[in-house]
Amino acid sequence: MTDTSAQPRVVIFDTTLRDGEQSPGATMTHEEKLEIAGLLDEMGVDVIEAGFPIASEGDFAAVSEIAKRAKNSTICGLSRANFKDIDRCWEAVKHAKSPRIHTFIGTSPLHRAIPNLTMDEMADRIHQTVTHARNLCDNVQWSAMDATRTEHDYLCRVVEIAIKAGATTINIPDTVGYTAPRESADLIRMLLERVPGADEVIFSTHCHNDLGMATANSLAAVEAGARQIECTINGLGERAGNAALEEVVMALKVRNDIMPFATGIDTTKIMHLSRRVATVSGFPVQFNKAIVGKNAFLHESGIHQDGVLKNVETFEIMRPETIGLTAKNIAMGKHSGRAALRAKMKELGVELGDNQLNDLFVRFKALADRKKEVYDDDLLALVSDSDTHEAHDTLQVRRLRVICGTEGPQEAELTLAIDGVEHSIDATGDGPVDAAFNAVKMLWPHKVNLQLYQVHAVTEGTDAQATVSVRIEEDGRIATGQSADTDTIVASVKAYVNALNRLIERRKKSNPGDDVKTVDYRDAG
Numbered sequence: 001m002t003d004t005s006a007q008p009r010v011v012i013f014d015t016t017l018r019d020g021e022q023s024p025g026a027t028m029t030h031e032e033k034l035e036i037a038g039l040l041d042e043m044g045v046d047v048i049e050a051g052f053p054i055a056s057e058g059d060f061a062a063v064s065e066i067a068k069r070a071k072n073s074t075i076c077g078l079s080r081a082n083f084k085d086i087d088r089c090w091e092a093v094k095h096a097k098s099p100r101i102h103t104f105i106g107t108s109p110l111h112r113a114i115p116n117l118t119m120d121e122m123a124d125r126i127h128q129t130v131t132h133a134r135n136l137c138d139n140v141q142w143s144a145m146d147a148t149r150t151e152h153d154y155l156c157r158v159v160e161i162a163i164k165a166g167a168t169t170i171n172i173p174d175t176v177g178y179t180a181p182r183e184s185a186d187l188i189r190m191l192l193e194r195v196p197g198a199d200e201v202i203f204s205t206h207c208h209n210d211l212g213m214a215t216a217n218s219l220a221a222v223e224a225g226a227r228q229i230e231c232t233i234n235g236l237g238e239r240a241g242n243a244a245l246e247e248v249v250m251a252l253k254v255r256n257d258i259m260p261f262a263t264g265i266d267t268t269k270i271m272h273l274s275r276r277v278a279t280v281s282g283f284p285v286q287f288n289k290a291i292v293g294k295n296a297f298l299h300e301s302g303i304h305q306d307g308v309l310k311n312v313e314t315f316e317i318m319r320p321e322t323i324g325l326t327a328k329n330i331a332m333g334k335h336s337g338r339a340a341l342r343a344k345m346k347e348l349g350v351e352l353g354d355n356q357l358n359d360l361f362v363r364f365k366a367l368a369d370r371k372k373e374v375y376d377d378d379l380l381a382l383v384s385d386s387d388t389h390e391a392h393d394t395l396q397v398r399r400l401r402v403i404c405g406t407e408g409p410q411e412a413e414l415t416l417a418i419d420g421v422e423h424s425i426d427a428t429g430d431g432p433v434d435a436a437f438n439a440v441k442m443l444w445p446h447k448v449n450l451q452l453y454q455v456h457a458v459t460e461g462t463d464a465q466a467t468v469s470v471r472i473e474e475d476g477r478i479a480t481g482q483s484a485d486t487d488t489i490v491a492s493v494k495a496y497v498n499a500l501n502r503l504i505e506r507r508k509k510s511n512p513g514d515d516v517k518t519v520d521y522r523d524a525g
């Protein structure tokens with residue numbers, strides 16, 4: 001194994017909880033944000049961007065609590081280029097052992113036009129706001145939003161101003177995923193060469209994936225001298241997302257021969273984080289996604305299988321264990337006991353308390369009765385499922401029978417507990433899922449837009465569990481729900497009801513639209 005201790009260190013800045021959570025529908029609860037932040041901290045992420053404190057009370061509370069709890073990571077919050085945002089951000093991050101204020105403004109012609117600032121006025125604003133942030137906090141990051149479409153001369157000018165005003169990290173975002181690797185490298189090189197004081201700060205890259213080049217662009221920037229990569233777990237983020245943490249970290253590890261840079265990431269924690277983020281954000285990972293996709297280590301063709309059996313390196317450039325995937329996939333049988341289940345879950349990176357273990361054990365036994373083989377992925381789906389259904393939920397699915405087949409109409413008989421009181425109804429629909437969802441609507445009338453309904457098989461075989469993800473929207477509030485069951489219709493109804501329960505929680509806590517980040521990025525003043 002290569003000794004990377006003497007290699008330049010690349011700061012890994014994770015923005016899953018800010019840019020990632022900004023993707024419509026990926027909103028996480030307070031507890032989920034704390035859990036993800038805890039896992040990122042344990043994994044060795046250098047900087048966690050925990051949220052956008054001015055965006056909502058919820059964001060502020062999450063950033064403050066994450067700041068209080070962080071053991072190792074620097075905790076950062078985002079703020080626009082105005083004193084109010086920066087003060088609010090500081091109020092939230094100041095609790096951290098190592099706080100950072102991140103402030104940004106759009107510097108390209110398109111972005112300058114919106115707040116209608118001249119080049120000079122914007123330069124002045126940058127000087128004032130970075131100075132203000134630096135008076136509050138020693139660690140200040142400044143971002144030139146849409147840097148890759150900003151005139152070079154102007155970019156050099158404003159970067160120099162930010163450095164002189166005290167910024168310690170200069171972030172050069174490719175906000176719209178427009179750049180390409182060579183250009184990304186040239187831009188960083190140009191800034192390092194031309195801007196006075198550039199050698200005294202860390203240059204950072206923040207690449208969006210609109211053209212599928214985010215990871216390549218980030219790595220090219222590092223080769224040119226950037227020393228911070230902003231990324232998210234599973235590449236979550238606005239539109240097509242951001243550079244994926246697992247991709248940049250594993251690329252630096254596996255191709256350390258040509259990219260000799262070190263990170264502080266414990267890569268064995270990657271798979272667990274990826275699964276947790278997929279569950280809590282409601283954004284499942286595509287099967288063929290690099291590193292963390294379900295197929296990333298599967299070999300299907302005969303030639304590949306044969307090669308791997310003879311020498312695993314023929315078709316594998318990294319070992320699954322490196323990212324925390326256990327080699328042994330057949331997990332547990334009907335006769336396995338509690339101790340074996342606890343040990344297995346520990347191996348999968350899930351630590352369970354006694355009550356959680358008892359609950360999982362009951363559900364595992366029920367599954368083992370229905371399914372011949374219970375795989376690691378089945379167990380993880382069970383854990384995620386129990387995480388998403390709480391005893392205090394307003395709506396709880398008690399019983400469901402569905403009649404379907406070639407002769408319609410399809411029918412669903414549903415018993416739903418609403419605030420603990422059981423109600424039953426029969427409904428019909430255009431297919432069994434529609435019938436079952438109609439039954440929910442009749443028992444608990446509501447008007448929501450169903451934005452996404454997605455079914456995945458957890459493992460292979462006709463007895464596989466299905467995981468269902470549902471995303472709904474009501475007055476700008478978005479809620480996602482998930483569930484897993486060997487019966488696809490049961491999983492569908494539970495996922496739908498889970499999304500409704502989350503919506504009910506949000507109705508209680510927020511005003512319409514609060515879940516969608518309505519902070520106006522143009523409001524720099």
Ligand code: KIV
Binds near residue numbers: 019145171176
């Ligand atoms: O994409 C972007 O430019 C951003 C900034 C706020 C850093 O997310």
Ligand code: ZN
Binds near residue numbers: 019
């Ligand atoms: Zn971004």
